[in-house]
Amino acid sequence: MIDRAQNGTLLAARLLLAAALLPTGIARALNVSGFALTLAGGGVPFPNAVATGAVVVQVFGPLALILGVLPRLTGLALAGFATLTAFVLHAFWHYVGPAAIAERTLLLADLGLAGGFLMYALTGPGAWSWQGWRAAAADAPKAKPAAGKAAPKAPAARSGAKRSAGRSPARAAA
Numbered sequence: 001m002i003d004r005a006q007n008g009t010l011l012a013a014r015l016l017l018a019a020a021l022l023p024t025g026i027a028r029a030l031n032v033s034g035f036a037l038t039l040a041g042g043g044v045p046f047p048n049a050v051a052t053g054a055v056v057v058q059v060f061g062p063l064a065l066i067l068g069v070l071p072r073l074t075g076l077a078l079a080g081f082a083t084l085t086a087f088v089l090h091a092f093w094h095y096v097g098p099a100a101i102a103e104r105t106l107l108l109a110d111l112g113l114a115g116g117f118l119m120y121a122l123t124g125p126g127a128w129s130w131q132g133w134r135a136a137a138a139d140a141p142k143a144k145p146a147a148g149k150a151a152p153k154a155p156a157a158r159s160g161a162k163r164s165a166g167r168s169p170a171r172a173a174a
Helices: 002-029 032-041 047-067 071-089 098-123 130-139 169-173
Strands: none
Touching: 002 032, 002 047, 002 071, 002 098, 032 047, 047 071, 071 098
8 A cells, every 4th residue: 555655655745746847948949049139138058959958958858857768867867957947047136126026036936846856866756656567577477388288297205315326216226
């Protein structure tokens, strides 16, 4: 019962973390050039390359997170992405008043996501994931022999006495 609750909680956590990035990633994938223009306006160098990389991470990272594929790599990559995004896009120290408060809130939210991704990298995806199913398939027992065929017999139990080398069991008893 505890196992099922833990695996269900890990699945819910993966879905919630993915929900934080995937919709934005899909929207940016549909308009990469517009996102690149936004980055260029913010002074980011190589905005087209950065926009393309960000879209790849924001789309494929959450998909890998949902499926539970390569959890350490996915968790660390998404944590790095969230941290970098927090400081590049939400530099609250450049603002004053309510805008500074809003940007600081967004920065802290992105850092909270980074913490969630780090936790995922450390705990793994749980049994209800691609990795869990793959491990369960590897641990599954091998195919049983068909009903018509006899299973190989186990060797007979021997007494505690040692056999001397070179003698057959019948001669050793004589």
